[in-house]
Amino acid sequence: MLKSMSTKGALTATTSVAALGLVALVILPKGGDVFDLPKSGPDSVEETTVAEPQRTETLDDRSQLEGDATASQNFGLGTNQDTDAAAGLRGQVASENAPVPTESLAEPVMEPAITATDSATVGQLSEQRSPQALTRQRVDQEIVQSESFVPSPSRDIVAPTEPNTEAFSNEAPNPLKIASEEPVSTFSIDVDTASYSVLRSSLTNGYLPDPNSVRVEEMVNYFPYAYPAPDGDHPFSQTVTVTPTPWNDGTQLVHIGIQGELPAIDDRPPLNLVFLIDTSGSMGQPDKLPLLIQSFRLMVSELRPEDQVAIVTYAGSAGLVLEPTPASERDTILGALSRLSAGGSTAGQAGLQQAYSVAENMAEDGEVNRVILATDGDFNVGISDPEQLKTYIENKRESGTYLSVLGFGRGNLDDATMQTLAQNGNGTAAYIDTLSEAQKVLVDQLSGALFPIANDVKIQVEFNPAQIAEYRLIGYETRALRREDFNNDKVDAGEIGAGHSVTAIYEITPVGSDAVLTDTLRYAEAPASDGSDELGFLKLRYKTPGEDTSQLIETPIIAGMGQANEDTRFATAIAGFGQLLRGTDYLGDWSYQDAITLANSAKGDDPYGYRAEAVTLMRLADSLSDN
Structure with missing residues (x-):
């Protein structure tokens, strides 16, 4: 909840809580250091900022109060919103008496929430607090006394973000x-x-x-x-x-x-599909696993009753989520998809091995067998070298099972690996950035994608x-x-x-x-x-x-x-x-x-x-x- 407030709103809430003697919550980075991230751009993500307060000189300066209101608006909340935020914080403490969820900055030092059942002030509880908490307590008490503050941009604390690790496979443009x-x-x-x-x-x-x-x-x-x-x-x-x-x-x-x-659709052979789905922690973003599940739901609706689907996941260790299941049992397949969640490291090689094993067991003469790998492109455990993956996939394609790759999300898209897998697996590579693109690739062009x-x-x-x-x-x-x-x-x-x-x-x-x-050329013969x-x-x-x-x-x-x-x-x-x-x-x-x-x-x-x-x-x- 604190994360969604502006700096002004969060500190106003803190002021109200301290005055009522209900709760004290302190979050400081280890060592009290203040750090900044690079400016936003194509390789960065949205920053989460918590600003330290500064005392103002006086309560009576009305122009200063107007400046406070302007600063509050610049941080995204007005005066009424600040009041609502404080009331919401008091209500949560009173009803649930639970710690407020926070995101880790750099393993912050976090004091437990303290509930006062009488009129004891925060100062009376200070002897149980850490030195950092005492420092913050004194600041809060001064804020209570002044009831006016302005955020200090120079004291912003910014949450660290994961670096952009995208890499693309290409060659220099063809020469003349x-x-x-x-x-x-x-x-x-x-x-x-x-x-x-x-x-x-x-x-x-x-x-x-x-x-x-x-x-x-x-x-x-x-x-x-x-x-x-x-x-x-x-x-x-x-x-x-x-x-x-x-x-x-x-x-x-x-x-x-x-x-x-x-x-004609009626003339195409039965289709055996193994969905090999990356459920590692990096797939938790909305444009990754959630979009992936929606995309496969569209595809399943296009399959015929004689087609089969199996689901293998990889995240730390590979697992068979769904045994080979006839496409006619649509609810069973969709239920298995809906239960997927992201978490763990990425062990792509183990997942590939199990997916090919399942596909080979599903194969029948005259049928089409395809493994569809869906991932954000990050293979950081197992065979991560493109050349080694190329050799592995080349050996497997001779069995008649082709491999296609669907990429989801941005930030760690490993284009080189995706290209290696698709090109050497006798399959195709597509990037799904919207549900409309999933409709195009997995519904409108389903036959072209799966039937060579x-x-x-x-x-x-x-x-x-x-x-x-x-x-x-x-x-x-x-x-x-x-x-x-x-x-x-x-x-x-x-x-x-x-x-x-x-x-x-x-x-x-x-x-x-x-x-x-x-x-x-001076000495070259002219073409006859x-x-x-x-x-x-x-x-x-x-x-x-x-x-x-x-x-x-x-x-x-x-x-x-x-x-x-x-x-x-x-x-x-x-x-x-x-x-x-x-x-x-x-x-x-x-x-x-x-x-x-x-x-x-x-x-x-x-x-x-x-x-x-x-x-x-x-x-x-x-x-x-x-x-």
Whole structure:
């Protein structure tokens, strides 16, 4: 209760209590030291302040009393509120005679509450008090005598806070490549969306995101696009469009769009899910475990009767909270979720081991098995090294059980660990910052998140040096592959889920363009023209789930190929937005306002408001970048 009062209100309450002889409560830090935290910012949290009082010179100075009222208002309470606070404190002591709950500052010295049953003053009880309590008692008595005080900002005592330990996994932005020297670009597809949700959380909380948290491909792939559905033998279609670049008149953009097929719900196999839930002490905040429970409740409502759910938790030691249970027993599953609580250290490795063991026991031929890890990303006990976790997850995925990761909350988000787990577990990584995001990931896109239609999907583009002088891939820095990895079916790559779409964008500079940034080498031979109008050649490889041998799809890239539409323009706006947040040398004078204009013109059909929200985030970034 004291914590919710202003400084003035708390001390007014203390004055009233001392005068009535009802109770004396003293809280001082050990040694009486006064300390301050750094100023608030994106890496800090709200401070709790308890101010020491100072005596005033006189009771009769009415201007001083007016100054007291102003100071009280500055601390959030008026005179009436102070009186109410004091009355509330007296009422609590009289009715409950219990100590007032407090938060630990730095193991404060706390005197027990003392209840006086007669008219004895606080001074008569002082011989039972510590020296620190006696000091505070004398101050309280002086306050009673003066009945007027002002808070002293220089004497504020501020509660210590846990440091921000967030760390993000990223690589330097892709450099410009010279087509005559390095014509081939190879990478794994990526359907994760965590980066977009993280930057949204940052911007809506009033600060620009950490540049390392920005992965442009995850921003672009956050949005659904109306690419043509597959109509052949392959489980996905590919669409290529060549358009002008909005930030550079001398270059062009090559959009590669992939659209996965969406089987009918009745045709999908039974689903076995193990919820691996972090219930460590760090998960106690409202945007962590409480939001997690709400999110899984949404997901459970989408499961079919033949699906199964088990729940494993980890917090100090792993535990099986819910045995494999048919989704038809919804009340049993929701009851197990509602009983979860946060507390303990984080032992992620033990939880992973038990979750995989449960999943393997649930597995049946033809069924889909998935472990869904939900955490704030902090693995501080067990296998915490990303490389060791990578090896462990790689060994487990061969059993046919995939791993997806859902991140919750901010402050200790370990992005490197989350990315390692999801990428090597043949799963996806998403960050849940709102219940609306849970609806998108766990309800609207449930099939894509849990039912793979193509494994180890790789993209390779060979650019024609006779037509293209330079190129660069926008995003996918953490998904880069070696040229020889494309044909090596032992090399892992990303998965495409049912109904998923994937977009990749190259910026290319034609031969002879004024936008060419590099000089021709003195001793290099000029690329010979073969008379072809091909700008490049696109190749895709994928494996059908359960197969070990990949299949190949090939498509030439022709100048003027495809037609720009709202999808390609909006994807371009998001790609530009991501580069502005990340920092780049290739956008020239192109600005947030340019991204806003382009995105607004390409919102098109936006039934859930995702594109409108992106424009709002662009505006926030524009304003914050000026401060």
